[in-house]
Amino acid sequence: MHALDILGDPVRRRLLELLADGETSAGELGEIVQREFGISQPAVSQHLRVLRESGFATVRPEGARRIYALHTESLEMADAWFDQFRRYWQPHLDALGTELARGRRARRLIPDTTDATDASTEASDDEMPDKEN
Template structure:
């Protein structure tokens, strides 16, 4: 499965966001995802399986629990692919920051309405 096919699903993206904070048990991930998306435990398990099989996450056994963690390799590959496009939005973001700063100067500082 291509990386963007994996990341294209909002449930899998949310699972990766949860794992970005550190390791989590399958029960913790399932509870959070069920609360947010209203899907079954079985559906969450399928998403975790896709993340494992595509290399985005690893799982280790800790007694009766399965502990999940992000595997950085695929995310680094996605970042490298996106890097080719950063040159397109980098200058635009810098221009936006310049305009925001100019607007603040014209208003006389942050939070003050124009005269």
Template structure:
């Protein structure tokens, strides 16, 4: 199974999102997935098994619980496959970042108080 076959399923993508911040117990994962997708606990277990077998998740026992975490191996496979295509978005994203910075700077410059030499001394200043 190719890495993108694994990632093509929205349930498996959501499970990985739940694991991105660290370990999560199988029970918590099952509860969230059951609520969000309306599937049974055995179906969630099958998705977890696919993630484990394809190198996207690892599991370790902790007493009666099973704790899952992201395994970077599967994600590295997807990244390696995508790497030849990065040139299509890296340049445009860098250009977008430059334009966003310019816009922020222009807004900041237009809202700043005028420089002291620009303030007219002949007109009285209003006090607030």
């Protein structure tokens, strides 16, 4: 099975996201995924088996529990496969980063006039006579 077949499934992607935070028991993973996706425990077990057999996750017994961990080598292989396509989106991401940095810089350079504007508005309102219709 190709890495994109594995990563294409939202349940498996979510399991990998959870494993990215560190080792987690099958029971904990199951509780989260069952709640979020409304699938059964056997379905979660099937997804974990696919991740394990495809090399994206490892499992070790700890008493009666099974502890899953992320196996980064498969993710690195998937990342290497994506390298051939980065040239299409990387310039756009770089340009976005530049624009975001410019916006942050512009906000830092513009003095905060909010307080002064609020104070002058309040003073103007106090000085103006009430208009009667």
